[in-house]
Amino acid sequence: MVRISNSLTGDKDPFEPLEEGKVRMYVCGLTPYTDIHAGHARTYVAFDIVRRWLEHKGYDVIHVQNITDVEDKIFDHAAEEGVNPLQLAREEHAKAEALFDTLRLQRAHHWPKVSDHIQHIIETNQAIIENGHAYEAEGNVYFDVDSFESYGKLSNMDPDQLIEEHRDVEGEGKQDPRDFALWKSAKPDEPSWSSPWGEGRPGWHIECSVMATTIMGPRIDIHGGGRDLKFPHHENEVAQSEAATGKEPFTKYWMHTGFVTVGGEKMSKSLGNFVTAREVLEKHRPEAVRLLIAQTHYQSPIDFSWDALKDAERSLDGLMVPLERIHDATPKEGEQSHDEALLEAIEAAKSEITDAMDDDFDTPQAVASMHTLSRRINQYLDDHQPTKAVVKAIETFYAFIDDVFAIVPEERTVDGLEPELVDLLLHVRERAREEGAFELADEIRDGLETIGINVEDTSEGPVWRAA
RNA sequence: GCAGGGGUAGCCAAGUGGUUAGGCAGCGGACUGCAGAUCCGCGAACGCGAGUUCGAAUCUCGCCCCCUGCUCCA
Known part of the structure; x- marks a missing residue:
């Protein structure tokens, strides 16, 4: 029996999926606008191992990982570069996917994009409004936090306290500082879609609720992501999803991964202390990266060096x-x-x-x-x-x-190498050793090393492999 | 301030009441022409203070320190 630390209950709960033998798993994915860093890689490797283990146990796992390709950061970045935001997101996602393959991550069964789910998002927003948990204001749609009694249950936040904390948070026509946007009215020069509330685009958070439920149904088993997403992102997802479908819990087991830190501080794009996944994989085998990640429990921080x-x-x-x-x-x-x-x-x-x-x-x-x-x-x-x-x-x-x-490396090879030639050289070297010509033997060994071949003498004779 | 996670040997990191965690590095030895690999052995630990207990890294209380979240975030 698998047991999972569940952020929702705060306990290590026995894993009992909603449907016998089947696991619905959603992992919060990328907002692709620039290179992914070691922190992203850590989370994805952690959930890759979770998935692999569940599959090993015989579960039929559906793994969904979103691509948030409609988001302020992409717009800002695209504007700086003078490129099309959706195009930028597509390119960055393609780059990330190539890295995922290198990292030996199993591909998700679905990689839903926000831009492909606008209609679903609009429908979900309408449902939330009809259910009395959202309202329209000046072309925006806001989630009505006060109407959702259990708000705060995932992140263990006190809704009343949030009012004080967020007194200053702005928003066109917001009734309560805690309310968050399900739909934002269009800004000039940004991608937008038409909706019952006018031209606009989805708010952050809603896409995950919509894509998870569209693909897997109103309730899912495992929802994962980095610890930093717990609030507000995941808290808001819970509220939106349950407000839209009326079914709870939206997610049975919430799993959060620890950060990658640098000198004890969180690695993040905004702090600028990040190392990209690409840099890491240029210098190290993916299996070593995965082993490093596996050497730490997924909930604990990993101090990168x-x-x-x-x-x-x-x-x-x-x-x-x-x-x-x-x-x-x-x-x-x-x-x-x-x-x-x-x-x-x-x-x-x-x-x-x-x-x-x-x-x-x-x-x-x-x-x-x-x-x-x-x-x-x-x-x-x-x-x-x-x-x-x-x-x-x-x-x-x-x-x-x-x-x-996925930590057993492929046997290393040296390009353009004829193994028979190496064997011949080693044969000659053995003859030299037998005759005590160690200087010559060492010259051969050193020479092979410079072209990437390590020679070891064993009781069974010499063995060699690519370094 | 509120909420959460932590502090285990030089470094990393499991472990929730009694039995060697493990890795990396180090030291000694075996093996080897040398090197490397491998094996054997060694040292070193539970943030601080009290308490409970026959016995505490583990339970209780108090304290100190670090990290994270509190609408950018994997």
């Missing part, structure tokens, strides 16, 4: 050593008495990882189990030639962790 990434690279290398060793080994037929203990250790590791993941996706615990098993396998391989059954079990284990975490 290049050193931390380097550590994760080394840690990943260590984790993958057994896999490389069995690729280099020649397995033998039959059974060996000492195989039993190793096969049991592999089963034990799987079961530990399963328990950890079921417990609110405790990836750091799961990673620890992987390391422990990796050491056990190395011990075995130090002492024994593996049998085919053992090789199979190890490969199956690595396939399992790759399935759930």
Whole structure:
């Protein structure tokens, strides 16, 4: 049984989806106007692992991730650059999607865009007005916070206190400072659509309610996003969705990811302390990035540093050593008495990882189990030639962790390299070593290293791989 | 101010009453022509103060510090 820390209840709740065997999952996506940074990547990797785990458990997961392509920031940015806002959003989204692929994120089943859902948004706004929870004012439509009794239930905010806090918040024709826009009247030179309230465009927040419910129905299982979206974005989503459909809870399990920080402070575009996902992936393998993220629980902050990434690279290398060793080994037929203990250790590791993941996706615990098993396998391989059954079990284990975490790297290759030539060189080097010509042997090894090939001498002879 | 999350060894990070977490770095050893990898061993920890308990990182109370949210935000 999977248990999930639920922001809505404040508890770790047993996961019982609305519909047996099926999971409706919505992850707050991008407002594409510039490069995504490490913080976005963290959230998406975290939910990628959530999805992979649920799928591993046999759930049929529908994963929806929105593209907010109609939003002030895009308009502002497009105006600065002198380009078309919708075009800018399309291009930035395409760039982000390519990065997602590199990061080994499973593609969402739906990537709904606001610009494709304007009609649905208008209809939802009308429903909210009819249900008495919104009003029109000077071409704008505002959500009537005071009419929605449970406002504040997700973010644990006191609605009365919000009145004082937001005394100064402006808005054309707003009746209450807490009210927020479902529809904004058009400004010159900005994209707009016609509506019963005149030319305009959707407010921020409403798109997520509309696209989630249009695609998945009035109630969904999991809704995720960064902690910074909890208020006001997610709080407003809850209010809008429930006000429109009359069904609650809109989302059964709300999940919020911790921030990526830099020197303890939140990484954000406005602070300017960000590192783009592209920069990170230019310097590091995606699997190392994913391991770094998995080493921290999804709710805790991750303090970003290049050193931390380097550590994760080394840690990943260590984790993958057994896999490389069995690729280099020649397995033998039959059974060996000492195989039993190793096969049991592999089963034990799987079961530990399963328990950890079921417990609110405790990836750091799961990673620890992987390391422990990796050491056990190395011990075995130090002492024994593996049998085919053992090789199979190890490969199956690595396939399992790759399935759930996507952290097993492709074997590295050097472009334009003839493996036979490397083997020939190493053969010559062995001859040199036999004759004690170590200077020549080292020259060959150093030379190979400069073209990206690492040579290691083992008791079984030299092995090489791309660095 | 209100609300939430945290403070665990040099760094990162699990762990909710008794049993080695784990990683990275470090030190010693085995192996090796050397290097690397691997293995074995080692050290080092629970923010502070009281309390409960046979026993507290874990429970209670008080305090200190950090981060986040309170209509830009993954």
